[in-house]
Amino acid sequence: xxxxxxxxxxxxxxxxxxxxxxxxxxxxxxxxxxxxxxxxxxxxxxxxxxxxxxxxxxxxxxxxxxxxxxxxxxxxxxxxxxxxxxxxxxxxxxxxxxxxxxxxxxxxxxxxxxxxxxxxxxxxxxxxxxxxxxxxxxxxxxxxxxxxxxxxxxxxxxxxxxxxxxxxxxxxxxxxxxxxxxxxxxxxxxxxxxxxxxxxxxxxxxxxxxxxxxxxxxxxxxxxxxxxxxxxxxxxxxxxxxxxxxxxxxxxxxxxxxxxxxxxxxxxxxxxxxxxxxxxxxxxxxxxxxxxxxxxxxxxxxxxxxxxxxxxxxxxxxxxxxxxxxxxxxxxxxxxxxxxxxxxxxxxxxxxxxxxxxxxxxxxxxxxxxxxxxxxxxxxxxxxxxxxxxxxxxxxxxxxxxxxxxxxxxxxxxxxxxxxxxxxxxxxxxxxxxxxxxxxxxxxxxxxxxxxxxxxxxxxxxxxxxxxxxxxxxxxxxxxxxxxxxxxxxxxxxxxxxxxxxxxxxxxxxxxxxxxxxxxx
Numbered sequence: 001x002x003x004x005x006x007x008x009x010x011x012x013x014x015x016x017x018x019x020x021x022x023x024x025x026x027x028x029x030x031x032x033x034x035x036x037x038x039x040x041x042x043x044x045x046x047x048x049x050x051x052x053x054x055x056x057x058x059x060x061x062x063x064x065x066x067x068x069x070x071x072x073x074x075x076x077x078x079x080x081x082x083x084x085x086x087x088x089x090x091x092x093x094x095x096x097x098x099x100x101x102x103x104x105x106x107x108x109x110x111x112x113x114x115x116x117x118x119x120x121x122x123x124x125x126x127x128x129x130x131x132x133x134x135x136x137x138x139x140x141x142x143x144x145x146x147x148x149x150x151x152x153x154x155x156x157x158x159x160x161x162x163x164x165x166x167x168x169x170x171x172x173x174x175x176x177x178x179x180x181x182x183x184x185x186x187x188x189x190x191x192x193x194x195x196x197x198x199x200x201x202x203x204x205x206x207x208x209x210x211x212x213x214x215x216x217x218x219x220x221x222x223x224x225x226x227x228x229x230x231x232x233x234x235x236x237x238x239x240x241x242x243x244x245x246x247x248x249x250x251x252x253x254x255x256x257x258x259x260x261x262x263x264x265x266x267x268x269x270x271x272x273x274x275x276x277x278x279x280x281x282x283x284x285x286x287x288x289x290x291x292x293x294x295x296x297x298x299x300x301x302x303x304x305x306x307x308x309x310x311x312x313x314x315x316x317x318x319x320x321x322x323x324x325x326x327x328x329x330x331x332x333x334x335x336x337x338x339x340x341x342x343x344x345x346x347x348x349x350x351x352x353x354x355x356x357x358x359x360x361x362x363x364x365x366x367x368x369x370x371x372x373x374x375x376x377x378x379x380x381x382x383x384x385x386x387x388x389x390x391x392x393x394x395x396x397x398x399x400x401x402x403x404x405x406x407x408x409x410x411x412x413x414x415x416x417x418x419x420x421x422x423x424x425x426x427x428x429x430x431x432x433x434x435x436x437x438x439x440x441x442x443x444x445x446x447x448x449x450x451x452x453x454x455x456x457x458x459x460x461x462x463x464x465x466x467x468x469x470x471x472x473x474x475x476x477x478x479x480x481x482x483x484x485x486x487x488x489x490x491x492x493x494x495x496x497x498x499x500x501x502x503x504x505x506x507x508x509x510x511x512x513x514x515x516x517x518x519x520x521x
Contacts, residue, residue: 213256236282240289242463243267259446262329300325317394347424365403470507485510
């Protein structure tokens with residue numbers, strides 16, 4: 001018991017002693033840390049003062065350098081200003097010296113002028129005295145003349161003026177008449193010279209009335225394949241193209257007859273493809289004709305492009321290029337419209353060159369003057385007005401539009417280009433052999449025949465064949481029955497008989513076809 005108590009007391013005493021020792025050690029450590037911190041702070045403060053002193057010296061040095069630099073610049077500016085001031089003073093002194101010299105010269109001139117004025121005044125006084133003496137003598141003479149003639153001076157003057165007026169008027173009228181006659185004669189000679197020179201420089205072809213094309217074949221065996229079983233191939237070709245195919249005894253040739261050259265060309269190319277391919281049947285015929293029609297459309301665009309390139313015309317709208325290409329397949333009184341327009345364009349260019357006008361603009365107006373003759377749809381407007389509207393629509397210049405619209409006097413001419421186009425159009429059409437009105441009226445009659453058929457409901461295609469003696473009408477089977485086909489044929493024939501004038505008879509044939517198509521898979 002006593003030993004345990006002693007142990008506890010010893011332990012407590014040990015703990016207290018240890019705690020005291022620890023406190024003393026900690027106090028010693030803290031004291032050391034504080035001393036070290038003070039030393040470090042003193043060192044940092046010393047370094048900071050040294051750095052500040054260094055930075056201060058550096059800044060002072062920089063300020064001195066900047067001051068010296070600014071001072072140098074300021075001195076240079078002051079020197080420059082002093083130099084300019086010195087130059088200005090020198091110019092001022094030179095100016096003053098020059099002005100002094102001029103003033104001296106001016107004074108000298110003024111002195112001379114005053115002397116001359118004084119002399120002039122003296123001479124003027126003498127002249128006035130002499131003039132007064134002359135007037136007095138003239139008055140005396142006039143009074144003596146009036147006494148002798150019995151007329152006053154004013155009356156004599158009026159008589160003389162009237163006489164001179166009459167004589168001058170007579171001479172002026174004679175001169176004007178001679179001048180007008182000479183001008184007319186010269187103008188006529190010059191105009192004839194320009195027109196003759198222009199015509200002589202253009203070589204042209206004559207018009208040929210042609211409504212048939214010849215399709216050459218290698219042997220007569222091909223004719224049978226083209227005709228087909230019971231003539232179904234040839235009927236399919238005629239129905240698809242609107243061209244009459246004449247197969248006769250002519251060796252190695254088939255005749256294609258149609259008033260429309262586009263149809264004839266499509267039929268000719270389609271037959272060539274069919275014969276070359278060897279497959280000739282109705283379905284194949286329709287496919288080839290459709291492809292050929294597309295090919296002709298592309299060719300029309302190509303012809304238009306070549307034409308404008310050959311004539312040196314640039315910037316023409318694509319739609320107008322198509323219209324120019326379509327001219328190849330149109331005729332005007334038997335004259336090919338494209339050939340006629342090219343000819344007029346060349347004539348306009350030559351005449352414009354002779355007159356000193358814009359040659360390119362003249363060619364442009366000449367080429368486009370008849371574009372109203374190839375409309376996509378029928379129009380009641382004159383072709384000149386329709387062509388002018390197209391040209392305005394596609395951005396042509398005002399001079400070109402006016403030349404197109406005025407070349408048949410439908411509108412007023414507003415520029416020199418308009419009469420040139422009118423004259424060149426007349427030159428191209430009036431040449432012997434250039435045009436034949438028979439073909440044009442014949443083609444118009446065939447077009448009118450087809451238009452009458454298209455005026456009835458259910459008509460799909462209409463083709464005037466046999467030189468206008470037969471109208472072949474293809475109808476849609478869904479809209480026209482077999483019973484209605486006969487009445488439609490009668491109605492068309494009655495309308496043709498009522499509205500048209502034509503030689504002989506016109507046979508109206510209505511064709512209705514029903515097809516049943518299925519596909520085996």
